[in-house]
Amino acid sequence: MKFSIVINGAPWSSPSALSALQFAETVLDSGHDIYRLFFYQDGVLNSSCLCVPPQDEEDIPARWQALIESNDIDAVVCAASALKRGILDKAEEDRYDKSGHNLRQGFTISGLGQLIDATQQSDRVISFVI
Amino acid sequence: MILHTVNKKHDCLQTCISVLGENDAILLIEDGVYATMAVNNGIDVWENIPASTRLFALENDLVARGISDKILPRFESITLSQFVSLTCEYDKVISWG
Numbered sequence: 001m002k003f004s005i006v007i008n009g010a011p012w013s014s015p016s017a018l019s020a021l022q023f024a025e026t027v028l029d030s031g032h033d034i035y036r037l038f039f040y041q042d043g044v045l046n047s048s049c050l051c052v053p054p055q056d057e058e059d060i061p062a063r064w065q066a067l068i069e070s071n072d073i074d075a076v077v078c079a080a081s082a083l084k085r086g087i088l089d090k091a092e093e094d095r096y097d098k099s100g101h102n103l104r105q106g107f108t109i110s111g112l113g114q115l116i117d118a119t120q121q122s123d124r125v126i127s128f129v130i
Numbered sequence: 131m132i133l134h135t136v137n138k139k140h141d142c143l144q145t146c147i148s149v150l151g152e153n154d155a156i157l158l159i160e161d162g163v164y165a166t167m168a169v170n171n172g173i174d175v176w177e178n179i180p181a182s183t184r185l186f187a188l189e190n191d192l193v194a195r196g197i198s199d200k201i202l203p204r205f206e207s208i209t210l211s212q213f214v215s216l217t218c219e220y221d222k223v224i225s226w227g
């Protein structure tokens with residue numbers, strides 16, 4: 001089956017992001033496909049490359065990146081949610097004249113239309129709410 | 131046939147129960163798994179749910195909270211892999227939180 005997964009929770013703030021990550025890993029382990037990961041609301045914080053968790057805690061953003069890159073998954077970060085939380089790629093850095101960007105490799109900033117498309121193209125859309 | 135996932139044990143669980151359809155099932159995840167214990171705040175939330183309604187709780191979350199041996203007998207403890215299978219078995223998934 002084709003799954004899309006919506007991630008609403010920031011890493012470490014609630015169990016939501018880790019639940020979504022473990023679910024996504026298990027979807028692939030079970031032989032299904034992931035059409036899209038959609039990072040929404042506080043979930044966009046999973047896409048920062050500047051998180052430095054303590055060594056004895058899960059590096060949730062790094063695990064997302066590994067999953068995305070090793071399985072060539074489309075990982076979309078909601079633009080409106082991302083910009084106001086300080087998640088920027090190079091294009092947004094230039095557009096808003098900011099001093100840096102921090103979007104992790106493998107993630108793409110795009111719009112809510114990608115969530116609508118995911119609901120139309122996937123057999124199942126599973127949301128992990130906070 | 132809807133699979134309802136619930137990740138807290140209070141208001142959202144009550145709302146979920148109030149709209150439950152005949153062939154729907156509930157899967158408790160995260161802090162929602164505390165509702166697998168017999169009585170919460172003196173209220174048995176499962177009292178009026180038909181015996182035919184399937185009730186699940188995610189094993190990882192039960193173990194993480196140290197309550198896997200305290201759950202009501204009508205709950206089935208499931209793995210992440212069974213969670214994925216359930217989302218295929220049911221037509222839709224609604225996430226309550």
